[in-house]
Amino acid sequence: MQTVLLNDFKRQWSEIGEEVRHAVEAVGASGWYVLGAQVAGFEQDLAQFWGLANAVGVGSGLDALEIGLRALGLRCGDRVLTTPLSAFATTMAIVRLGGVPVFCDTDAKGLLDLEQAEAVLAADPGIRFLLPVHLFGQSLDLDRLAALRDRCGVAIVEDCAQSIGGAWSGRPTGSVGRLAATSFYPTKNLGALGEGGAVLTGDAELAARVRRLRDYGQSAKYRHDEIGWNSRLDELQAAILRGAMLPRLREWTRRRQQVAAAYSAGMRHAGVRLLRPTDGEASCEHLFPVTVAPERREQFEAHLKSRGIATGRHYPILIPDQQALAGVRVERHGELAVARRLAASEVSLPIHPQLTGEEVERVIAAVNEWPAEGPTED
Numbered sequence: 001m002q003t004v005l006l007n008d009f010k011r012q013w014s015e016i017g018e019e020v021r022h023a024v025e026a027v028g029a030s031g032w033y034v035l036g037a038q039v040a041g042f043e044q045d046l047a048q049f050w051g052l053a054n055a056v057g058v059g060s061g062l063d064a065l066e067i068g069l070r071a072l073g074l075r076c077g078d079r080v081l082t083t084p085l086s087a088f089a090t091t092m093a094i095v096r097l098g099g100v101p102v103f104c105d106t107d108a109k110g111l112l113d114l115e116q117a118e119a120v121l122a123a124d125p126g127i128r129f130l131l132p133v134h135l136f137g138q139s140l141d142l143d144r145l146a147a148l149r150d151r152c153g154v155a156i157v158e159d160c161a162q163s164i165g166g167a168w169s170g171r172p173t174g175s176v177g178r179l180a181a182t183s184f185y186p187t188k189n190l191g192a193l194g195e196g197g198a199v200l201t202g203d204a205e206l207a208a209r210v211r212r213l214r215d216y217g218q219s220a221k222y223r224h225d226e227i228g229w230n231s232r233l234d235e236l237q238a239a240i241l242r243g244a245m246l247p248r249l250r251e252w253t254r255r256r257q258q259v260a261a262a263y264s265a266g267m268r269h270a271g272v273r274l275l276r277p278t279d280g281e282a283s284c285e286h287l288f289p290v291t292v293a294p295e296r297r298e299q300f301e302a303h304l305k306s307r308g309i310a311t312g313r314h315y316p317i318l319i320p321d322q323q324a325l326a327g328v329r330v331e332r333h334g335e336l337a338v339a340r341r342l343a344a345s346e347v348s349l350p351i352h353p354q355l356t357g358e359e360v361e362r363v364i365a366a367v368n369e370w371p372a373e374g375p376t377e378d
């Protein structure tokens with residue numbers, strides 16, 4: 001029995017290999033390997049896809065967050081309101097700049113609780129930055145986020161590493177903050193064959209600053225206006241993203257949405273709760289998270305494994321509980337109980353564009369046939 005994988009890169013390769021070979025050939029023959037025509041062309045295509053005026057390619061999603069926060073003026077000691085449930089990179093970007101992460105709880109779907117976030121910001125005007133995450137491919141309520149931004153006057157960087165192609169009422173994630181940051185890590189919906197990321201913004205001046213910061217803070221050759229990074233998306237990854245991946249992204253997203261719709265329609269189990277988008281939200285279905293009772297999670301995972309189905313956990317340890325933050329200044333509001341419960345109960349099921357219909361049916365059947373005894377997840 002072939003395992004149903006969380007991502008199937010070998011199948012992806014059989015789909016894209018031809019275009020990737022062309023992309024590599026074009027870069028090799030051009031004799032220009034860093035910050036050339038491929039990066040510029042990809043940035044234009046990405047900006048157009050996203051519906052934001054400017055895209056700047058950088059070395060990773062982490063760098064996109066870090067450079068984005070610095071471009072907005074974050075300095076050592078500045079406090080940043082953020083979520084405790086995300087990839088560690090979200091908080092790492094703040095800490096690497098000397099900023100102080102301030103955590104507040106998530107809602108039941110795992111996204112930053114905007115009501116609580118607004119209460120914290122209103123009570124504490126010293127917090128000048130907000131770094132929310134559109135987790136799992138879901139979009140935060142962008143109307144609420146925009147209202148919070150206007151009322152509290154915080155500078156927002158939206159972490160869109162998991163939400164490329166996601167939208168709220170027809171508006172793309174990343175369009176409320178002053179900047180959006182995304183990742184081209186291979187598992188992402190728009191994945192490279194290596195590392196990469198981008199900062200997107202409607203603000204041309206901010207985009208120019210991000211361009212300087214990614215390249216040693218240079219404003220002209222050998223003229224350095226500020227301390228920057230070496231974080232340049234390379235020509236090879238840009239050519240691959242542009243030639244093989246981005247042209248397929250809409251179709252791949254549709255396929256993910258079909259899989260998610262089939263799962264939602266087919267999965268019926270009292271002990272398994274699906275974390276699904278709310279009205280108004282178009283998820284790009286980066287992950288398919290479900291929750292089970294924490295004490296039965298390992299058993300659920302073992303059952304799926306015995307049926308040849310791979311699973312993941314996003315994320316098993318809350319960021320403020322990570323060892324790396326012991327001794328680092330952080331602040332938290334309350335017990336973060338909702339996020340903590342999700343960290344203990346979440347399981348991610350396979351979702352990617354190369355899944356076959358037969359595999360989708362296998363996943364649904366395996367979930368539905370999980371022995372139902374024991375406590376149920378409410």
Ligand SMILES: Cc1ncc(COP(=O)(O)O)c(C=O)c1O
Nearest residue numbers: 060061062087089090161183185
């Ligand atoms: C929500 C989120 N933010 C940031 C990142 C960091 O991206 P990268 O791995 O490209 O540095 C990731 C990817 O792991 C992510 O999922």
